[in-house]
Amino acid sequence: MTQLSLFAAAVTTPAAPAHLNPLQLFLDADIVVKVVMIGLILASVWVWTIIASFTMRYGKISRACDSYERDFWKAADIDAFQAERGKGDVPTARVAAAAIGEWRRSTGGKSLDREGTRQRLAQAMDGAIAQEADNLSERLNFLATVGSVAPFVGLFGTVWGIMNSFFQIGQQQNSSLAVVAPGISEALFATAIGLFAAIPAVIAYNRLSHRVNQLEARLQRFADRFHASLSRELEAQ
Numbered sequence: 001m002t003q004l005s006l007f008a009a010a011v012t013t014p015a016a017p018a019h020l021n022p023l024q025l026f027l028d029a030d031i032v033v034k035v036v037m038i039g040l041i042l043a044s045v046w047v048w049t050i051i052a053s054f055t056m057r058y059g060k061i062s063r064a065c066d067s068y069e070r071d072f073w074k075a076a077d078i079d080a081f082q083a084e085r086g087k088g089d090v091p092t093a094r095v096a097a098a099a100i101g102e103w104r105r106s107t108g109g110k111s112l113d114r115e116g117t118r119q120r121l122a123q124a125m126d127g128a129i130a131q132e133a134d135n136l137s138e139r140l141n142f143l144a145t146v147g148s149v150a151p152f153v154g155l156f157g158t159v160w161g162i163m164n165s166f167f168q169i170g171q172q173q174n175s176s177l178a179v180v181a182p183g184i185s186e187a188l189f190a191t192a193i194g195l196f197a198a199i200p201a202v203i204a205y206n207r208l209s210h211r212v213n214q215l216e217a218r219l220q221r222f223a224d225r226f227h228a229s230l231s232r233e234l235e236a237q
Contacts, residue, residue: 030164036157036190043146044197050139051204057089058136058211064090065215069222072096091132095219098128099226107234114234121230125223133216140208147202154194161187 068090075081082100086093102124106117165184 030161030186033157033161033164033186033190036153036160037193040150040154040190040193040197043150044193044200047143047146047197047201047204050143051200051208054136054139054208058208058215061089061091061136061215064088065092065218068092091136091215091219092222094132095125095128095223096226098124099223099230103230112234117234118227118231121227122223125227129216129219129223132219133212136215137209137212140205140212143201143205143208147198147205150194150198150201151191152194154191154197157190157194158187161190 068085069092071085072078072081072092078096078100082093082096086097099121102120103117106113106120162184165187
């Protein structure tokens with residue numbers, strides 16, 4: 001009878017999982033921990049969406065700027081070239097447009113203030129460059145926010161899950177590892193998801209911010225060269 005009882009117990013007792021099941025950890029978690037996990041997963045999805053969209057847009061902008069700048073310095077008529085190629089998402093074209101617009105306003109009067117015109121041209125192009133950098137980095141702040149906040153949000157879920165595990169110990173009057181371990185595993189899973197969201201966000205923020213700085217430096221070099229060209233035109237007048 002003893003052997004039959006042991007055999008029956010072995011049949012009726014569910015086998016322990018052979019490996020960690022993230023989906024099961026999520027389904028068995030407390031409602032608060034589930035909300036934390038869902039929020040972190042959505043943040044992670046949005047992080048990767050920003051990374052993908054920024055990468056594609058930056059590549060498109062970089063190629064457009066290459067083509068525009070290559071032909072800009074060869075153009076005999078800047079106004080005609082700007083009217084033909086100055087449309088679309090081309091930051092270099094918008095910087096040139098800001099300079100050309102300021103040039104027309106400053107040189108269209110009866111008297112010509114050369115030094116004042118140089119300063120206004122520089123300010124107009126600097127403002128356009130800053131605007132282009134702001135436009136490109138518009139959504140990167142979300143990456144910085146997720147990178148700094150997600151670990152603490154995951155930690156909140158972990159703390160809540162551990163609190164719930166200790167509450168179960170008090171309710172069941174049983175401090176065995178079998179009672180505590182499932183709740184702690186679910187709680188620690190929240191921290192893991194927080195790190196999963198935060199680590200790519202931090203890496204991407206640093207890398208993409210560097211690309212924004214590269215574009216800003218590139219536009220500044222174009223602006224300096226164009227400013228020098230316009231300054232020579234001023235001296236000739």
